[in-house]
Amino acid sequence: MKDPRSYNGTGGHSRRAFLKGTSAAAAATALATGAGAAVAADVKPRIVGPEATPVTLNINGKDYELKVEPRMTLLEVLRWQLDLTGAKPVSVDASSGAATVIIDGKPAAANTTLAVACAGKKIQTVESLGGAKPDPVATAFVHNDGMQCGFCTPGFVVSVRAFLDKNPKATEQEIRAGLNSNLCRCGTYANVVMAALEVVKGGTRG
Amino acid sequence: MAKAKYSWPKQGTAAIIGTQQDRVDGMAKATGAAKYSYDINPPNVLLARALGCPHAHCSVKSIDVSAAEKVPGVVKAVAMKKPGNEIRWQGDPIAVVVGETEGAVAEGLKAIKFDYEAMPIFVEDEDLAAAEKADRAGGGGGNTQLEKEAPEDADEAKFADQEIERLLKDSAAVVEGYYGIDVITHMCLEPHGSTCEWDGKKLTAHLSTQNVSGTASQFADPLGITADEVTVHCDYIGGGFGSKFQVDSWGVLAAQLAKDIGRPVKLMLDRDVELKTAGCRPSGYIKVRIGADKDGVVNVWDSHHWGTNGATPGGVDQGVIPYVFNPKNRRRKRTTIVTNASPTRAWRAPNHPQGCAMSQTAYDDIAAKLGLDSYDVFLRNLPSVANNKQEVYEAEMKVAAKLMDWKAKWHAHGKGPAKGSVVSGLGMAIHTWGGGGQAGGCLVKIHPDGGVEVSLGSQDLGTGTRTVINMIAAETFGLPLESVTVNIGSSKYPRSSASGGSVTVAGVSEATRRGTQDSLTKLCELVGKKLDVDPTTLVASKGRIHVADQADKGLTWKEACSLLGMSPQEVKGEFQRADDNHLSSSQVGGVQMAEVEVDKDTGVVRMKKFVAVQDMGLIINPRGATSQIYGAVIMGISAALYEQRIMDPKTGAFLNAEIADYKLPRLGDVGEIVVELYQPESEYNRGVVGLGEPPAISPAAAISNAVANALGVRVPVLPMTPKRVLEALQKARNA
Numbered sequence: 001m002k003d004p005r006s007y008n009g010t011g012g013h014s015r016r017a018f019l020k021g022t023s024a025a026a027a028a029t030a031l032a033t034g035a036g037a038a039v040a041a042d043v044k045p046r047i048v049g050p051e052a053t054p055v056t057l058n059i060n061g062k063d064y065e066l067k068v069e070p071r072m073t074l075l076e077v078l079r080w081q082l083d084l085t086g087a088k089p090v091s092v093d094a095s096s097g098a099a100t101v102i103i104d105g106k107p108a109a110a111n112t113t114l115a116v117a118c119a120g121k122k123i124q125t126v127e128s129l130g131g132a133k134p135d136p137v138a139t140a141f142v143h144n145d146g147m148q149c150g151f152c153t154p155g156f157v158v159s160v161r162a163f164l165d166k167n168p169k170a171t172e173q174e175i176r177a178g179l180n181s182n183l184c185r186c187g188t189y190a191n192v193v194m195a196a197l198e199v200v201k202g203g204t205r206g
Numbered sequence: 207m208a209k210a211k212y213s214w215p216k217q218g219t220a221a222i223i224g225t226q227q228d229r230v231d232g233m234a235k236a237t238g239a240a241k242y243s244y245d246i247n248p249p250n251v252l253l254a255r256a257l258g259c260p261h262a263h264c265s266v267k268s269i270d271v272s273a274a275e276k277v278p279g280v281v282k283a284v285a286m287k288k289p290g291n292e293i294r295w296q297g298d299p300i301a302v303v304v305g306e307t308e309g310a311v312a313e314g315l316k317a318i319k320f321d322y323e324a325m326p327i328f329v330e331d332e333d334l335a336a337a338e339k340a341d342r343a344g345g346g347g348g349n350t351q352l353e354k355e356a357p358e359d360a361d362e363a364k365f366a367d368q369e370i371e372r373l374l375k376d377s378a379a380v381v382e383g384y385y386g387i388d389v390i391t392h393m394c395l396e397p398h399g400s401t402c403e404w405d406g407k408k409l410t411a412h413l414s415t416q417n418v419s420g421t422a423s424q425f426a427d428p429l430g431i432t433a434d435e436v437t438v439h440c441d442y443i444g445g446g447f448g449s450k451f452q453v454d455s456w457g458v459l460a461a462q463l464a465k466d467i468g469r470p471v472k473l474m475l476d477r478d479v480e481l482k483t484a485g486c487r488p489s490g491y492i493k494v495r496i497g498a499d500k501d502g503v504v505n506v507w508d509s510h511h512w513g514t515n516g517a518t519p520g521g522v523d524q525g526v527i528p529y530v531f532n533p534k535n536r537r538r539k540r541t542t543i544v545t546n547a548s549p550t551r552a553w554r555a556p557n558h559p560q561g562c563a564m565s566q567t568a569y570d571d572i573a574a575k576l577g578l579d580s581y582d583v584f585l586r587n588l589p590s591v592a593n594n595k596q597e598v599y600e601a602e603m604k605v606a607a608k609l610m611d612w613k614a615k616w617h618a619h620g621k622g623p624a625k626g627s628v629v630s631g632l633g634m635a636i637h638t639w640g641g642g643g644q645a646g647g648c649l650v651k652i653h654p655d656g657g658v659e660v661s662l663g664s665q666d667l668g669t670g671t672r673t674v675i676n677m678i679a680a681e682t683f684g685l686p687l688e689s690v691t692v693n694i695g696s697s698k699y700p701r702s703s704a705s706g707g708s709v710t711v712a713g714v715s716e717a718t719r720r721g722t723q724d725s726l727t728k729l730c731e732l733v734g735k736k737l738d739v740d741p742t743t744l745v746a747s748k749g750r751i752h753v754a755d756q757a758d759k760g761l762t763w764k765e766a767c768s769l770l771g772m773s774p775q776e777v778k779g780e781f782q783r784a785d786d787n788h789l790s791s792s793q794v795g796g797v798q799m800a801e802v803e804v805d806k807d808t809g810v811v812r813m814k815k816f817v818a819v820q821d822m823g824l825i826i827n828p829r830g831a832t833s834q835i836y837g838a839v840i841m842g843i844s845a846a847l848y849e850q851r852i853m854d855p856k857t858g859a860f861l862n863a864e865i866a867d868y869k870l871p872r873l874g875d876v877g878e879i880v881v882e883l884y885q886p887e888s889e890y891n892r893g894v895v896g897l898g899e900p901p902a903i904s905p906a907a908a909i910s911n912a913v914a915n916a917l918g919v920r921v922p923v924l925p926m927t928p929k930r931v932l933e934a935l936q937k938a939r940n941a
Binding site for chain 1: 228229231232233235236237238239240241242244245247253307308309393394395396442443444445446447474476477478667668669670829830832833834836837838839840841844864865866870871872873874875876879
């Protein structure tokens with residue numbers, strides 16, 4: 001049976017059937033708990049879209065009331081609606097690490113995460129590591145020249161931050177084993193290792 | 207002797223030049239504040255994407271975009287090819303869709319109907335016989351140099367045949383080798399493209415480019431405007447490596463669409479289109495016979511190499527065969543193979559990495575054959591180097607060997623101790639590159655309040671161009687780095703060269719030093735008048751302009767600048783290569799050594815240690831220079847062990863044109879890298895040379911040689927994937 005509200009009605013899967021799947025159900029649940037979203041009285045998954053839907057995203061400690069299409073990735077919303085362009089579009093999947101953000105304390109690829117699935121979660125982008133008092137990881141990247149063209153650098157900085165949050169006393173060996181999710185074409189890996197080690201040693205600039 | 211008009215401080219006397227400096231835009235890059243072309247979002251900007259042709263060779267019958275234009279959110283869709291056009295590689299853009307969101311544009315691209323007529327496909331660039339059969343192999347030239355002259359009445363080709371056979375027969379050792387290196391792509395992490403916006407008749411193109419000063423006219427001509435009406439802007443570029451000198455058809459189209467629609471348009475290529483169409487380097491495969499005396503000194507070289515430049519003829523130049531070494535007798539033949547793949551673009555040190563990988567491997571096999579230490583064989587062949595740098599190589603080899611602990615670690619090829627199935631090995635290679643400053647200018651502005659601005663139409667590929675300019679200006683004026691504002695990245699600034707071929711740092715250094723020295727001379731005239739001293743006795747140091755050796759007899763920088771009155775002092779720095787009194791030079795050497803571990807059971811090669819010793823004339827910022835060498839080495843490790851373009855011979859499809867499938871090294875794959883900047887006074891006094899290409903050349907050959915030393919078997923074609931390592935071992939067992 002064709003769902004009249006399915007997005008294009010031509011595919012083999014109706015949108016409703018898809019949303020009943022487990023991962024989408026989790027997304028819908030997360031959406032339902034978000035501020036500004038109408039909460040259904042029963043536990044049936046709520047169907048949103050295809051048109052843009054209101055959602056509140058908490059990014060870098062601030063709530064943003066947004067309207068997003070359910071198919072939009074977090075990366076698209078960050079870059080196009082909020083002009084937070086630190087996370088970069090490099091790969092179609094999560095294999096480059098360039099779009100790494102921190103969601104509820106864990107690193108995640110913003111380009112493979114649906115924006116609506118982020119309602120009610122705390123999103124941290126690379127921009128939160130800058131400003132007047134930059135994060136020691138950013139400072140260590142500068143001091144150790146952990147960048148060349150710099151296009152992969154924001155994603156790398158976020159990954160190193162997340163990795164060191166979990167492994168604050170990481171050894172060089174652990175750093176070389178644990179930071180393979182980010183791709184750099186210019187070849188800054190040697191510098192990134194030095195930067196991460198400097199943060200472990202508590203060395204900030206000065 | 208009259209004092210040269212322009213000069214660098216004597217080695218060891220500079221305040222800033224030669225000191226380790228953080229890149230001035232480092233924090234902007236590290237925290238996402240740096241805006242790349244992909245990141246620039248003017249109000250109302252639309253997104254555009256290009257559809258790559260799914261077929262490798264076909265004739266266009268029709269491209270119907272009408273269904274795409276009906277997709278909600280799509281604003282416009284246009285075909286980029288006409289019926290009858292021949293498409294010669296998969297991924298060549300055939301249509302563009304412009305829309306409000308990523309989703310709308312993606313749906314629009316899917317709705318395009320493409321009708322075509324298939325044409326014959328050929329992509330097997332390593333298979334010379336197949337290329338000849340498919341009529342894809344063409345003449346590529348060749349030449350012969352022999353110590354002995356042909357008798358006057360002799361047939362030269364026949365004489366060369368006989369002479370080469372004689373020389374090979376007289377050699378103590380002869381190696382008949384086969385070597386090669388596959389096509390790799392540029393894989394710029396920021397794809398090619400631009401964000402274009404119009405203000406009336408004026409276009410601003412935020413273009414991801416290595417060529418800020420040279421691309422305005424590339425927009426202007428096809429758009430029917432003049433170059434003065436175009437501003438090309440690029441503060442940050444996410445990788446170029448030689449592939450981003452052109453505006454490209456999709457760049458012009460982005461500007462045209464922005465004009466037609468009346469809204470800014472951002473057109474960046476998708477990853478697969480980027481890899482399939484926007485940059486790769488030629489492959490090279492070689493059959494060679496090489497003969498040497500008992501000490502490993504090569505006396506005769508006879509080779510035939512081939513490879514592909516993609517859909518246009520070309521390939522690895524014969525001038526790099528054999529590489530750096532120029533034996534007394536050599537014959538080289540070249541064949542070019544046309545394939546259904548995108549034409550290549552300049553790739554960091556065009557020709558050189560392939561030339562090095564196709565010939566210094568053969569030199570290493572001579573060492574293996576004679577049971578000699580490869581170091582000694584390279585050393586003994588240095589008298590034949592074609593670039594007059596024998597002494598530099600000798601000195602750099604000594605430094606590198608010490609850093610690698612070569613002599614202690616060396617074992618004959620295939621004779622090292624094994625730890626289980628793991629064997630280790632050493633290999634080396636040497637390289638050369640020209641570089642040097644191209645013509646260019648800069649504008650130096652000193653404001654009456656003491657502010658200093660230096661503006662150049664250059665770009666920072668990631669080498670730290672801004673920082674270099676900043677350091678030189680601060681050095682000349684005796685100011686701290688933060689007192690100088692550097693403006694680059696706009697075609698409205700004085701023209702600089704494109705960044706390709708290791709010319710940027712030398713070029714901007716010439717222009718900046720000249721401009722700032724002239725500017726200071728002018729300011730000193732005012733100060734001299736004010737203090738009633740000879741202005742030529744004045745120096746700028748530590749924030750003051752004062753009589754040399756009399757720090758108290760002078761003015762602070764601010765006091766000096768206040769003498770300018772109401773308007774800033776503007777001075778243009780200019781550099782032409784024909785000028786005398788150069789602050790830059792060209793030609794470098796460079797020596798690299800690799801240590802690897804190879805697991806004979808799995809075929810996996812692991813980098814253990816890599817040493818790079820590099821001369822580059824005068825070094826402005828050692829930190830930036832060191833980073834650039836680390837990066838070049840890592841790129842070389844990538845070509846040696848990981849990356850390759852994989853084509854389907856049946857369909858001509860580029861099978862691994864996504865990041866997940868196109869293997870590149872990760873942080874854990876590169877091992878320990880040791881960089882040594884070679885800068886004795888003789889190098890420093892040459893002035894600035896440039897560094898982008900040279901250290902990217904040797905790694906592939908050095909690593910191949912290290913694997914051959916570990917295994918006692920040559921893995922002929924790079925990258926040395928586990929499959930190829932196991933195949934080479936199997937072949938050796940069967941032999």
